[in-house]
Amino acid sequence: MNQNHIPQTLIEKYNIPVPRYTSYPPANYFTPEFTAADYREQIVASNSQSPSLLSFYFHIPFCRRLCHYCGCNAYPMASAEYIDRYVDCLHREMDLVLPLLDRNRKIAQIHYGGGTPTILPVEKLKELNQHLLEYFPQIEQPEIAIECHPGWLDETYWQGLADAGFNRVSLGIQDFQTEVLKCVNRKPSLLPVADIVSLLRERGIRINMDFLYGLPLQTPASFEDTIRKAIDIRPDRLVTFSYAHVPWVNKRQLILEKAGLPDASLKEELFRTAQELLLQAGYLQIGMDHFVCAHDELALARQDHSLHRNFQGYCTRRTTGQVYAFGVTGISQLSTAYAQNTKDLDVYLDAVTQGNLPVIKGYKLNEQEQIVRRVIDTLMCNNLIDWQELSDELQLSIEKIKYLCGYDAGQLEDMARDGLVGLSENRLEVTPLGKAFVRNVASTFDQLTRNNPKSFSKPI
Numbered sequence: 226m227n228q229n230h231i232p233q234t235l236i237e238k239y240n241i242p243v244p245r246y247t248s249y250p251p252a253n254y255f256t257p258e259f260t261a262a263d264y265r266e267q268i269v270a271s272n273s274q275s276p277s278l279l280s281f282y283f284h285i286p287f288c289r290r291l292c293h294y295c296g297c298n299a300y301p302m303a304s305a306e307y308i309d310r311y312v313d314c315l316h317r318e319m320d321l322v323l324p325l326l327d328r329n330r331k332i333a334q335i336h337y338g339g340g341t342p343t344i345l346p347v348e349k350l351k352e353l354n355q356h357l358l359e360y361f362p363q364i365e366q367p368e369i370a371i372e373c374h375p376g377w378l379d380e381t382y383w384q385g386l387a388d389a390g391f392n393r394v395s396l397g398i399q400d401f402q403t404e405v406l407k408c409v410n411r412k413p414s415l416l417p418v419a420d421i422v423s424l425l426r427e428r429g430i431r432i433n434m435d436f437l438y439g440l441p442l443q444t445p446a447s448f449e450d451t452i453r454k455a456i457d458i459r460p461d462r463l464v465t466f467s468y469a470h471v472p473w474v475n476k477r478q479l480i481l482e483k484a485g486l487p488d489a490s491l492k493e494e495l496f497r498t499a500q501e502l503l504l505q506a507g508y509l510q511i512g513m514d515h516f517v518c519a520h521d522e523l524a525l526a527r528q529d530h531s532l533h534r535n536f537q538g539y540c541t542r543r544t545t546g547q548v549y550a551f552g553v554t555g556i557s558q559l560s561t562a563y564a565q566n567t568k569d570l571d572v573y574l575d576a577v578t579q580g581n582l583p584v585i586k587g588y589k590l591n592e593q594e595q596i597v598r599r600v601i602d603t604l605m606c607n608n609l610i611d612w613q614e615l616s617d618e619l620q621l622s623i624e625k626i627k628y629l630c631g632y633d634a635g636q637l638e639d640m641a642r643d644g645l646v647g648l649s650e651n652r653l654e655v656t657p658l659g660k661a662f663v664r665n666v667a668s669t670f671d672q673l674t675r676n677n678p679k680s681f682s683k684p685i
């Protein structure tokens with residue numbers, strides 16, 4: 226048994242629905258009282274708030290084929306005309322937002338997610354990038370990243386990504402076993418993944434790979450084979466997502482229940498198998514599910530506790546900006562507010578065509594919630610809270626910070642007895658065993674969720 230194997234009693238106690246904390250408050254707490262006018266006001270205010278760097282997100286919602294497991298905002302493929310209209314609206318939406326931003330601010334990040342952004346012709350992606358890059362100055366080597374489904378892309382497309390300005394590509398692999406992919410309705414890579422990676426690397430593009438554990442037909446042996454194949458290719462970053470089963474969000478996931486989902490303890494074994502192999506191969510673990518090469522800037526940021534996180538993933542002090550999102554369902558993450566665009570494609574197109582921001586809900590954080598968000602963010606990124614460091618950063622006493630985030634000594638001491646956290650006067654440190662339940666530890670600071678529970682996935 227591996228030393229971090231989680232006892233069944235802890236799985237029973239802590240494998241309960243809990244937020245993922247990719248944002249605080251979680252997106253299901255956003256409210257329709259937050260309007261487009263509020264977002265406009267918040268964009269203007271964001272010019273004088275920190276961080277001053279700009280991060281942009283484009284949501285491309287369409288997919289050629291929908292994977293049964295998908296928990297993302299993905300929509301069936303549309304006609305070429307409809308997609309052209311969608312891209313046109315992304316440009317129009319930029320025309321509504323960009324004039325509100327201070328033109329001296331620098332771009333740190335541009336990220337395309339979905340759905341499948343690579344359903345767009347590469348020239349359209351280039352034009353979207355240029356729209357931003359011609360408007361604002363940039364930091365040295367801003368990160369320009371795109372999530373790619375390799376099932377549909379040929380050599381010319383991969384080559385075109387470098388020309389369109391991309392310097393990081395996330396390959397959605399999920400699993401290398403064809404029978405697993407078939408069962409979840411996913412097309413395997415069109416070209417050998419190793420060939421795609423060398424082609425991209427020759428053009429200076431860094432490589433991320435996404436994997437998913439907890440799918441039907443996965444066994445520790447099959448997943449070991451998958452991860453070994455990945456290690457041979459040596460992506461710069463690799464994510465092993467825990468499959469989030471949320472059939473109330475996506476009914477297609479019920480098909481997987483019929484195919485037979487692994488239980489929590491098998492799922493945990495799948496993760497441990499991957500984790501052991503990756504650590505042995507020299508990868509460093511970031512947060513719960515990210516693994517990075519030792520040379521990666523996220524590895525260095527982990528060492529000096531300067532990691533940050535947004536909806537698009539981890540970032541460093543160099544690349545952390547406030548996020549302005551474009552496209553259907555896009556979520557903007559500003560220093561004092563979140564704003565989410567409508568989920569309805571036609572409503573999105575009509576609103577933007579008429580010159581309106583397509584915001585349907587959001588959240589304005591009060592000062593206390595901004596402190597709680599900082600506490601949860603540092604815990605989720607660094608598996609550590611150094612209260613003195615936070616106190617210096619926030620210019621508040623440790624007692625005041627603990628008071629504002631509802632520090633529950635009894636609950637944390639219980640977690641310490643269970644071996645999930647180490648507690649000392651100035652530090653809270655998540656143990657190797659506790660990493661699987663870091664979301665539960667974060668939830669002890671989250672009075673909003675505790676007082677008003679909603680549906681969430683389980684940590685394992």
Ligand SMILES: C[S@@+](CC[C@H](N)C(=O)[O-])C[C@H]1O[C@@H](n2cnc3c(N)ncnc32)[C@H](O)[C@@H]1O
Nearest residue numbers: 295296339340341372373374397435466468469
């Ligand atoms: C928008 S998708 C990736 C882009 C592209 N559409 C693809 O499939 O390759 C982002 C990632 O979310 C992860 N994902 C999707 N559904 C998930 C779920 N239910 N639970 C956990 N991760 C999930 C997958 O690993 C996927 O690669």
Ligand code: SF4
Nearest residue numbers: 288291292295299340
């Ligand atoms: S995993 Fe990717 S391709 Fe599959 S449905 Fe989700 S967004 Fe689309």
